[in-house]
Amino acid sequence: MKIVVCAKFVPDATADRRFRSEDNTVDRAGVDGLLSELDEYAVETALTVKEAGDAEVTILTVGPEQAADAVKKGLQMGADAGVHVLDDAIHGSDAVATSLVLSKALAKLEADLVVFGMGSTDGSMGVVPAMVSERLGLPAVTLGSEVTVDGNTVRIRRDGDTASDTVEGTLPLVLSVSDQANEPRYPSFKGIMAAKKKPVETWTLADLEVSADQVGGASSWTEVVEVTARPARTAGTIVTDEDGSGAAQLVEFLSTNKFL
Numbered sequence: 001m002k003i004v005v006c007a008k009f010v011p012d013a014t015a016d017r018r019f020r021s022e023d024n025t026v027d028r029a030g031v032d033g034l035l036s037e038l039d040e041y042a043v044e045t046a047l048t049v050k051e052a053g054d055a056e057v058t059i060l061t062v063g064p065e066q067a068a069d070a071v072k073k074g075l076q077m078g079a080d081a082g083v084h085v086l087d088d089a090i091h092g093s094d095a096v097a098t099s100l101v102l103s104k105a106l107a108k109l110e111a112d113l114v115v116f117g118m119g120s121t122d123g124s125m126g127v128v129p130a131m132v133s134e135r136l137g138l139p140a141v142t143l144g145s146e147v148t149v150d151g152n153t154v155r156i157r158r159d160g161d162t163a164s165d166t167v168e169g170t171l172p173l174v175l176s177v178s179d180q181a182n183e184p185r186y187p188s189f190k191g192i193m194a195a196k197k198k199p200v201e202t203w204t205l206a207d208l209e210v211s212a213d214q215v216g217g218a219s220s221w222t223e224v225v226e227v228t229a230r231p232a233r234t235a236g237t238i239v240t241d242e243d244g245s246g247a248a249q250l251v252e253f254l255s256t257n258k259f260l
């Protein structure tokens with residue numbers, strides 16, 4: 001079975017994330033970045049399926065030069081190979097364009113099982129898996145909190161607020177997993193050393209027969225027109241209960257702020 005994990009390179013949430021003033025896109029070059037934490041659950045799912053049967057796991061990323069680190073992390077966790085789609089024309093792509101590039105790469109890789117995270121930690125739209133399944137004409141089994149692969153059948157449990165669904169589909173298909181699906185493994189020293197020898201291919205848009213005018217800021221259906229920093233968090237109200245009026249002050253605060 002050919003398993004491909006779509007893994008996004010994102011700015012480190014603990015770093016000082018910035019937008020580029022020239023086009024309001026995320027500054028991915030000037031800040032530390034890493035494999036999107038929510039995609040580690042997707043890598044772990046793929047490795048678990050691989051260890052239970054006969055499969056090969058490829059990490060696929062679309063992103064700038066630094067996105068090679070997202071592939072490297074997946075290889076260190078235990079994936080077999082990587083593909084990095086790198087092309088300046090992709091800069092500023094919206095989800096529609098990203099899904100086009102990913103779909104073309106997945107078709108070229110002839111993936112049987114495509115695994116996604118539940119959403120990236122920067123754009124956080126959670127739409128790319130459905131867009132890719134539509135483009136490839138494959139079933140989408142999404143937001144699995146528990147995943148079983150039995151021959152050609154993939155079955156998940158998807159947890160909702162009031163009920164859990166059991167959803168299944170037949171390979172080839174698109175799967176996305178939630179952050180409840182597993183405990184991603186940490187790369188072992190052996191895994192980190194082995195990753196250095198694993199094959200990583202770098203593809204351009206030309207390799208995927210995608211033209212530059214189909215991707216990038218210019219072809220985007222959406223545009224970030226303005227970025228305003230969120231007001232800094234205030235310290236909040238501190239209630240000291242020296243004279244026994246603490247409870248009254250608390251009720252006053254809750255009712256003033258319409259919590260009651």
Ligand SMILES: Cc1cc2nc3c(=O)[nH]c(=O)nc-3n(C[C@H](O)[C@H](O)[C@H](O)COP(=O)(O)OP(=O)(O)OC[C@H]3O[C@@H](n4cnc5c(N)ncnc54)[C@H](O)[C@@H]3O)c2cc1C
Nearest residue numbers: 006007062094095098116117119120123124125126127128
């Ligand atoms: C703050 C912000 C706001 C944005 N708003 C919009 C918007 O309103 N509309 C719009 O169309 N675009 C928007 N974008 C651009 C969008 O984030 C990118 O196009 C992105 O590649 C796809 O969207 P996402 O990160 O939300 O993906 P999601 O749909 O959240 O990603 C789901 C999964 O798809 C896979 N995936 C996503 N991107 C990649 C990738 N580059 N390489 C490999 N796998 C990937 C991962 O498995 C991920 O877990 C925004 C970006 C940012 C940073």
